[in-house]
Structures are given as C-alpha cells and as structure tokens.
Amino acid sequence: MRTVHSTRPAHPDRATEVLVAGAGPVGLALALGLARAGVACRVVEREPGFRDRGVRGKGVTPRTLEVFHDLGVADAILDRGTLNLKVRTYEGDRITGEVDPAPTNRPTPDRPYNGMLLLAQHHTEAVLRERLAGYGVTVETGTELVGHTQDADGVLATLRRDGRTEQLGARYLVGCDGGRSTVRKLAGIPFLGETWDEERFLMATLDVDGLDADRMHLWNHPRLGVGALVLVPMREDDTWAAHVLVEPDGHGELPAPTPETFRRLFAERAGLPGVRLHEPTWSTVWRPTVRMVERYRDGRVFLAGDAAHCHSAAGGQGMNTGIQDAHNLSWKLAAVLRGAPEALLDSYQAERLPVAAAVLAATSTQHRRLFGADGARALTDQFRTMANTAGADFTGLSVGYRGGPLGRDLDDTTGIRAGDRAPDAPCTTADGTPARLFDLFRGPHLTLLTVGEHPALAGPAGGPDLPADSTPSGPSGLFDPSTPSGPFDPPALPGLRRAAVLDPGGHVARAYGLRGDAVVLVRPDGYVSLTGATVDRATLAAHLADYAPVGRARP
Helix, strand or coil, X not given: CCCCECCCCCCCCCCEEEEEECCCHHHHHHHHHHHHCCCCEEEEECCCCCCCCCCCCCEECHHHHHHHHHHCCHHHHHHHCEECCEEEEEECCEEEEEXXXXXXXXXXXXXXXXXXXXXXXXXXXXXXXXXXXXXXXXXXXXXXXXXXXXXXXXXXXXXXXXXXXXXXXXXXXXXXXXXXXXXXXXXXXCEEEXXXXXXXXXXXXXXXXXXXXXXXXXXXXXXXXXXXXXXXXEHHHCEEEEEEEECCCCXXXXXXXXXXXXXXXXXXXXXXXXXXXXXXXXXXXXXXXXXXXXXXXXXXXXXXXXXXXXXXXXXXXXXXXXXXXXXXXXXXXXXXXXXXXXXXXXXXXXXXXXXXXXXXXXXXXXXXXXXXXCHHHHHHHHHHHCECCCCCECCCCCCCXXXXXXXXXXXXXXXXXXXXXXCCCEEEECCCCEEEHHHHHCCCCEEEEEECCCCEEECCCCCCEEEHHHCCCCCCCEECCCCCCCCCCCCCCCCEXXXXXXXXXXXXXXXXXXXXXXXXXXXXCCEEEXXXXXXXXXXXXXXXXXXXXXXXXXX
C-alpha cells in the first residue's frame, strides 16, 4: 500500500470525517451509509447539476434492492421502477418469442426481491439524495476535487468551485468519481484492462409510437446479436431507451446519434410497419471498457464503483457492484472512526476486489454471447434466470466472503457459513410480535441473532447456558447490550444489538440451514460474521475485537 505523505498535514480540528468525491449512485449510497451511522461527511460532484435524463445504470439487481432496503429506500425505488418486464424478440419484422420473467422470479421468504428492476439511474440518484438530505447532507455540485495529499492523520483535499479553491481536511477520502476517476489518478493506482474500440453503441431516450409499452423489444441479428436494436419502455419517464450497435462506413466513420440515424437503422433491422421513432431527448455514443484496479486503497484514500472497476453493460452489474462496494466500506469506515482497529479497513479490498474480478469475467463472457448469433436467447435467459450459461449469478445474492478475515464458524449448527449473505425470513420476536429479519438487521449496527425455542448464549465459564429470553427485549425485539441488563451481558459495544426470535413457521431454519437452536452474528452490511449453537462472552469479545474495542466481560 503506497502512502503519499503531505508536506502540509490536514488540520487537526477538521469537522469532516469522510470526503466523498462523486455523487452518482455509488457515492450517494456510501454517504448515506456513513450519515446514518453519525459520520460527518461531505459529498462533492464536479458536474454543475443533477442528471434528469439518460438510460445508463438502469438495471437494479435483487441484492442491490436488499441494500436499498437496509438504507430505507427500497420502497421508493420499487415505486418508480418496473420489475420483471416482459421481453419480446424479433428477427426483422417477425416475432420469434416472448418471455415473462415473473414466474421464475417470484419473491420467497428468504429472497424478497427477485428479478431485475428497470429504473433509469437519475431516478435512483434522486431517491438516494432525498434520503441523504434527511440526515442533513446535501451534494455540493459544481465542486471538483483537483488535488489531495495525506499524512498519518488525514487527507488534505483541494476543491475548486467557481474558479476558487478550498483546502479541506478529512480523516478519509473515497473516490466514487467514475471510470475517469481523478482520485484514482492522483493516488497513482493503475487501472488495468482495455477498451473495446471496435464496438460502438448509440444510446438514446426517445418517444416511440406503435409498440406495446409493457414489453422490452429486441431484435436479433445473425451477425450482430441483440445489439442490433433494443427498445426498452421507461415507465417512470414515459419514454423509451434505445440501444443500437453501429459499424463504421467504408471511410471508417461512425454514424452520429441523430433522429435520421435511428430511423434508418430501425427500418433496416426491424422494418415494423406503423412504428415511429421520434427525435431523441438524450443521446450518446458508448463503447465497452473492461478495466479494474490492482488495489482499492492508498493509505487513507479508497476507491469504489467505476473508479475501481468498469464492466461491459452485459448483465447490468456495474452500478450494482459499485453500490455493494459502498455498502461494504461505509460501515467499516464508521466503525474505525468510532474506535475500531484500523486493520478493519484492510478487509474492504480483501472482500471486494475478488468480487469485482469475478463480475468482470462474467460480464465479459455474457457480452460476447449477447452480441453473437445467439444473442436473443442469451438476453432472455438473463432476464428469466438472472444468470448466464457459465453459471454466473447476476442477482448478486450468491456474493459472499467465506474464508475472509471477518468470519468464524464455531461448529456446524448452521448450514449458512460466516461470510455468506444473511437471508431474510419472517419470524416473531420474543414477545410474539411478527417480524422480518431484514427489518431487525436494518441499520448501522451488528445484530446478535438468537434463534429457536430456547437458543442459548453461554454464561460464565462453568455456568449454565442462559436462554435468550432471559434478557429483556424492547418493543422491536432488539437488545442493546451497551446497557447491562439480565444475566447474559455481552461485551459492551455501541452498535451491537441482540435480536432474540422464535421461528414458528420454520422459515429461519430453512434459510439458515439450522440443525438446532443457534446464534448468528450479522454484520451491518447483511453478511454473516459468526455462527454457533452457543457463544460464550469471551469468544464473542475476542471476535468483536476485529470490529471495535470491547470492554472486558464481567465474571
């Protein structure tokens, strides 16, 4: 890890703990995770205003919806988007098939969000900004980060706005500023990979007359695959997204994204009578870039999202992987800022870099299949099963950190293992109130989940096991052990809460593969950290030492 030492250290009295550069979905999700944990952060965005059009980043995966549930924005996102849109395929003017993804993507008790949600990125950003503003954090637009240095205590960033510069001291800096990241370049972190210059796509939003607006329409081409032409209704904007693969002419020139170009290509590749394409309200030329960094961190500077990895759009994984980067990093930064060991931040790269590499490989494979002769089948399979032929999971639900630095399994009581995603399940709290695990997990806290009729948390060495319901529960079934009460007193740790639940429907047992009563520690980002039939205070204290300093357990 290379650290650039500043000749002018950051001011020790700085009020900003984390500076976030970039206010796309990744930067906003990161800032939201920080703000709800009480971290003082600022968010700067070099663009002068917010996007209100365009079709980038329009696929939201099930795992990202679970992140949004945790951040308190899932309902607002779902209200704006379209889930499991039907897909109609064509060859020329002939309909060749129709796929309804809904039957294979029904919600289940452990997977409440299934299928792909279509929502233009600017709507996702608007929802996140509104939620963030509720914590008193607003995005500073037209503010560009142009330099940064760091020392052992913090980062000194140079910001430029309206021709004037500001020196801002912060404990940490996170670059969420996209594929051309200034933060990454200033940190000297290589961005390895390639840009596929031989492939260019015209993308636009436009009005379309004569097509069913409750379906995606895609045209397969024997040579160009489904890149030949795709038209997607965007309900929230009452418009259509168009994607067209274009080729250079005899002089090597690419067609411009003009109304005439779109009409000509539609006539050549679709030829449907009675369909009219209107003038685009937004358009761009896009080419796939496949790159990633060799490290996510340089001292007190971190990268997330496209600043760390860029993918083909195939599989709709770029924005989603970045948001999950942010969710992984935000709670760790908050914990360290409140006294956890600095080494906790090393786990960010250890966990997320392999995920990005795997996603990059999967999306590259899917890209080649989509834009080949079997492209239509590849895309309909992707929407129906959220996977590709190589077995890659595009839901994000199988992403986990088994074998990572933050997990421990005490025995084989649970089928779920440390590092796995913690599934949802309906249950009841100790006082009989119906509950949902995701709601008990929601927030910046760790959750000490005890499950069963009498799940046991071991008492002092040599003493009896203590049933979970021997400790009082609040109205939500949560117990905060930082306020000692009851015979079992877990190590005092702000942000650790205990949820003692009963499982009358057996949903928790099925989701977690329980072989009896169990104790499961769940991280703030919804991943399992510790499992066992019983957990004694000394073991719990030793494990929690990776997250924050803990007091000595009382005898």
